[in-house]
Amino acid sequence: MTKAASKSDIEAGSNSEALENITWDGPGDPNNPYNWPESRKIAVGIVCSVSQLVTTMSASMIVPALDQILDDVGLGPSTGQIAFSVFFLGLGFAPFVVAPLAEVFGRKPVWLAGNIFYVFWNAMCPVGYSPALMIIGRLLSGSGASVGITLTGPVLADMYQAKDRGKAVAIAGLLPYLGPALGPIIGGVASQHLWWPWLFWILSIFDMAGLVIGYFVIHESYAPVLLRRKLEATLDETSKSSKDWKTSLHKTWDMIPSRLGPALRIPFKLLILHPSIQIIAFGMALAFGVYTLVLSTFAQLFQQAYHQSSTAASLHYIAIAMGAFACAQAGGPLMDLIWRRMKTRRPDTEPTPEYRVPYMLFGIVPGVAGLFCYAWAAERVTHWVVVDIGAGVFTCGSFMFSQGLLAYLLDEFSNTQSASANAASRVGTYVLGFAFPIFAPELYSSMGYGWGISLLGILLGVFGVLTILLLHLRGEKLRSRGRQKVQSTVN
Numbered sequence: 001m002t003k004a005a006s007k008s009d010i011e012a013g014s015n016s017e018a019l020e021n022i023t024w025d026g027p028g029d030p031n032n033p034y035n036w037p038e039s040r041k042i043a044v045g046i047v048c049s050v051s052q053l054v055t056t057m058s059a060s061m062i063v064p065a066l067d068q069i070l071d072d073v074g075l076g077p078s079t080g081q082i083a084f085s086v087f088f089l090g091l092g093f094a095p096f097v098v099a100p101l102a103e104v105f106g107r108k109p110v111w112l113a114g115n116i117f118y119v120f121w122n123a124m125c126p127v128g129y130s131p132a133l134m135i136i137g138r139l140l141s142g143s144g145a146s147v148g149i150t151l152t153g154p155v156l157a158d159m160y161q162a163k164d165r166g167k168a169v170a171i172a173g174l175l176p177y178l179g180p181a182l183g184p185i186i187g188g189v190a191s192q193h194l195w196w197p198w199l200f201w202i203l204s205i206f207d208m209a210g211l212v213i214g215y216f217v218i219h220e221s222y223a224p225v226l227l228r229r230k231l232e233a234t235l236d237e238t239s240k241s242s243k244d245w246k247t248s249l250h251k252t253w254d255m256i257p258s259r260l261g262p263a264l265r266i267p268f269k270l271l272i273l274h275p276s277i278q279i280i281a282f283g284m285a286l287a288f289g290v291y292t293l294v295l296s297t298f299a300q301l302f303q304q305a306y307h308q309s310s311t312a313a314s315l316h317y318i319a320i321a322m323g324a325f326a327c328a329q330a331g332g333p334l335m336d337l338i339w340r341r342m343k344t345r346r347p348d349t350e351p352t353p354e355y356r357v358p359y360m361l362f363g364i365v366p367g368v369a370g371l372f373c374y375a376w377a378a379e380r381v382t383h384w385v386v387v388d389i390g391a392g393v394f395t396c397g398s399f400m401f402s403q404g405l406l407a408y409l410l411d412e413f414s415n416t417q418s419a420s421a422n423a424a425s426r427v428g429t430y431v432l433g434f435a436f437p438i439f440a441p442e443l444y445s446s447m448g449y450g451w452g453i454s455l456l457g458i459l460l461g462v463f464g465v466l467t468i469l470l471l472h473l474r475g476e477k478l479r480s481r482g483r484q485k486v487q488s489t490v491n
Helices: 002-011 038-060 063-073 077-093 095-105 107-124 131-159 162-172 176-193 197-217 223-238 242-273 275-296 298-304 310-314 317-345 353-379 384-413 418-490
Strands: none
Touching: 038 077, 038 107, 038 131, 038 162, 038 176, 038 197, 063 077, 063 176, 077 095, 077 131, 077 418, 095 107, 095 131, 095 242, 095 418, 107 131, 107 197, 131 162, 131 176, 131 384, 131 418, 162 317, 162 384, 176 197, 176 298, 176 310, 176 317, 242 275, 242 418, 275 298, 275 353, 275 384, 275 418, 298 310, 298 317, 298 384, 317 353, 317 384, 353 384, 353 418, 384 418
16 A cells, blocks of 8 residues: 555656655554545545536436527527537546646545536526526536546545456445436426526535535545655654754645646546556446437437327336446445455466456447447337336346446556546546437438337447457556556656
């Protein structure tokens, strides 16, 4: 743990010589996040999970009122789709700044600042019915909301070791996986009884409540920052005069530019130079892109093909919520079970991230099968229960596949640039989340639900299995090659 922390601090450009002499007070040090009480870990994880829930709900809660919003703001359908999908661009690119800041200043201050940023800009979106403010507000609110998806995984990796990674992923996914489904349901009910700007303001109020709770519940968990604080506390205790204390303070502030500059470059280096991150980013992006495309037209399917009201159609998102919740709660224990069995079979071998590969396979197979079920049930307008089952199974499987990729990533970068690695792997996810829903109407109009969604299923199946095979067969070599390339740029 101490070795990893020192290495990460060196990579962030901090005072490595001093940090090398600072360690935890033994393996049972209560200040080490690995040794925190389970109740504290769960509380921190749930609060971070709430932050992610707001992020996922923000992307979908306004969908039921979209037509009214576009009329009042004065945007056409195509421009409006882009205006609201720009939220995903904020989620995709802001982590390149959020992650390095979190690895220099710590997880908690960056998490708090990002949520404040989200609360303000999300609340500003409907003000004045201004198209420009709506677009800018959506982009910047997505940037603020990105702290949830960027930091939740790394925070849990700070607290849980590899053998408990499934538990960590389950806590992280407890609430956010429900967001894309709960958003349209709550938005559909609220839009019928409230003025549509309240859809934005409700989200800001909800996030503000989580922000206040998080201020008291979340504790700093990033080991290099905790060890650096321990070093600074030691220096303060040995300082005998106010002049020494002021000198130490000035030195600390003078070090920030030298630490922050290299840290800001780390996510870009990882994305460009690390082959395993490129593979993980591609797999995550494809799975999320297909998911957002299905999600963007889900209610429309039941309104047009099944002639249901907007409220009744929005209730079908419960099927997606059930699939997501099943993935979050059953997938975590399954992941840990697979890890333990592979560890038992190789008692003399150090566990590697490749132990996550079988779990990915457990996800991609039902994910693709569920997508085909959804496609042809929708095409033939069979009973809506069949459509919901297909959508739920697809959601569960695709999320399990993405869970496995995230666990692989955290195993490789646990406590060493995990936030930057997570940021690098997510950019493609939200770029495709922005792009895929835009061409959904043309895809369905030209190919129908059956062949249109089947095409997506084929792409997800082929490239998903290819991703799994690459990580299984070449993962260790790709990781080694990536570390060497990144290290060569540091040297």
